[in-house]
Amino acid sequence: PVEVDESEGRWLDSAPTIAAGRVLLTPRDSSELHCLDVLTGELQWKRPRERGLYVAGVRDGRVIVVGRSQLEALDLSTGQPLW
Numbered sequence: 001p002v003e004v005d006e007s008e009g010r011w012l013d014s015a016p017t018i019a020a021g022r023v024l025l026t027p028r029d030s031s032e033l034h035c036l037d038v039l040t041g042e043l044q045w046k047r048p049r050e051r052g053l054y055v056a057g058v059r060d061g062r063v064i065v066v067g068r069s070q071l072e073a074l075d076l077s078t079g080q081p082l083w
Contacts, residue, residue: 009031009049010028010029010031010049011026011027011028011030011049011052011053011054012053012054013026013053013054013055014026014027014028017055017057017058017063018038019057019058019076020058020061020076021037021038021039022035022036022037022038022044022076023035023036023037023038024055024058024063026049026054026055030049031048031049032046032047032048032049033046033047033048033049033052033055033063033065033074033079034046035063035076035079044077044079045078045079046079047074047079050067051067051068051070052065052066052067052072053065053066053067053068054066056071058076061075061076061077062074062075062076062082063075063076063079
């Protein structure tokens with residue numbers, strides 16, 4: 001098992017995720033999830049990392065964020081929590 005120190009405030013995976021004209025970024029040196037327009041690069045929304053560790057993917061307009069003991073779904077268009 002990999003030891004994860006959530007107190008570091010860093011994402012475990014910084015690979016971009018592209019879906020539905022958006023790019024999701026989780027920079028290692030940022031404690032936020034950034035969503036940009038894929039064509040213009042304009043920031044669409046950003047959210048604090050909170051307890052998220054990495055973005056698992058996007059499905060049906062939902063960004064799935066994995067934490068140590070929970071999953072969260074965010075609306076791809078707005079960044080607002082869905083569940």
